[in-house]
Amino acid sequence: MSATVSIPTILRTxxxxxxxxxxxxxxxxxxxxxxxxxxxxxKDRLVTDxxxxxxxxxxxxxxDVRFAGGLDAQVPDGGTVTILPAVAGGx
Amino acid sequence: MLVIRAxxxxxxxxxxxxxxxxxxxxxxLGPGDSDRPExxxxxxxxDDADARGSDYRFDSGEQFRVYKQAMENDExxxxxxxxxxxxxxxxxxxxxxxxxxxxxxxxxYMGLQPGVHFAIVALTGPDAEPDLRSFLLDADGEVIEDExxxxxxxxxxxxxxxxxxxxx
Numbered sequence: 206m207s208a209t210v211s212i213p214t215i216l217r218t219x220x221x222x223x224x225x226x227x228x229x230x231x232x233x234x235x236x237x238x239x240x241x242x243x244x245x246x247x248k249d250r251l252v253t254d255x256x257x258x259x260x261x262x263x264x265x266x267x268x269d270v271r272f273a274g275g276l277d278a279q280v281p282d283g284g285t286v287t288i289l290p291a292v293a294g295g296x
Numbered sequence: 297m298l299v300i301r302a303x304x305x306x307x308x309x310x311x312x313x314x315x316x317x318x319x320x321x322x323x324x325l326g327p328g329d330s331d332r333p334e335x336x337x338x339x340x341x342x343d344d345a346d347a348r349g350s351d352y353r354f355d356s357g358e359q360f361r362v363y364k365q366a367m368e369n370d371e372x373x374x375x376x377x378x379x380x381x382x383x384x385x386x387x388x389x390x391x392x393x394x395x396x397x398x399x400x401x402x403x404x405y406m407g408l409q410p411g412v413h414f415a416i417v418a419l420t421g422p423d424a425e426p427d428l429r430s431f432l433l434d435a436d437g438e439v440i441e442d443e444x445x446x447x448x449x450x451x452x453x454x455x456x457x458x459x460x461x462x463x464x
Contacts, residue, residue, distance in 0.1 A: 215408050260408055262356045269356045289363060290408035292376055293343065294401050295319055295351030 219247040312379035324375035396429040
């Protein structure tokens with residue numbers, strides 16, 4: 206079960222500058238664990254206290270995983286995982 | 297320095313006026329690695345923490361669709377824009393405008409997009425005079441003000457005058 210993961214600029218220090226990497230797993234949690242095994246340090250940028258960090262948006266195929274199970278979201282074989290920086294501010 | 301076409305500034309200001317007193321937000325896209333904004337994409341402010349609209353957050357689904365389209369066009373986000381509208385809740389400058397300066401929350405999120413210009417339009421009312429400023433984070437995470445140069449058109453030596461955006 207392999208997925209293609211798109212990495213935003215801010216996290217490419219962990220992937221040697223690569224914009225896209227492969228990772229194995231059938232859930233987002235497993236994909237992130239596999240990412241961490243190959244690109245140490247990346248997990249802490251994505252997950253905090255067992256949930257996705259509010260500073261990132263993660264999409265499996267075209268869907269924001271916040272509406273699809275979070276870290277338990279299913280990742281189909283050959284699917285795409287896209288990580289984008291959340292854009293917010295104010296106050 | 298942020299060099300930006302006057303018509304793009306007008307689009308941002310018009311959006312800020314339309315949405316006032318809610319904060320408006322959007323992004324300016326341009327060719328990859330060009331640092332040259334070519335088109336304004338207004339974004340839906342999905343922040344619902346405060347019904348008075350004093351915060352902003354890009355709608356995540358819309359952000360993804362714009363990102364996909366940008367990838368296909370070999371475009372990238374050059375500028376992230378939002379407006380400041382809350383007079384009583386922001387420090388006032390001598391001019392009486394809500395300050396076009398990043399808040400603590402703005403700065404937290406700016407750190408996620410190195411190299412992207414963060415433009416703020418401060419507007420006290422829908423018909424008020426806008427104050428446009430732009431900021432970047434340096435390598436140490438300190439806010440630095442980015443001088444804004446508004447031009448009628450970009451002077452591109454290899455293509456001549458740029459009357460028409462590269463892509464629409």
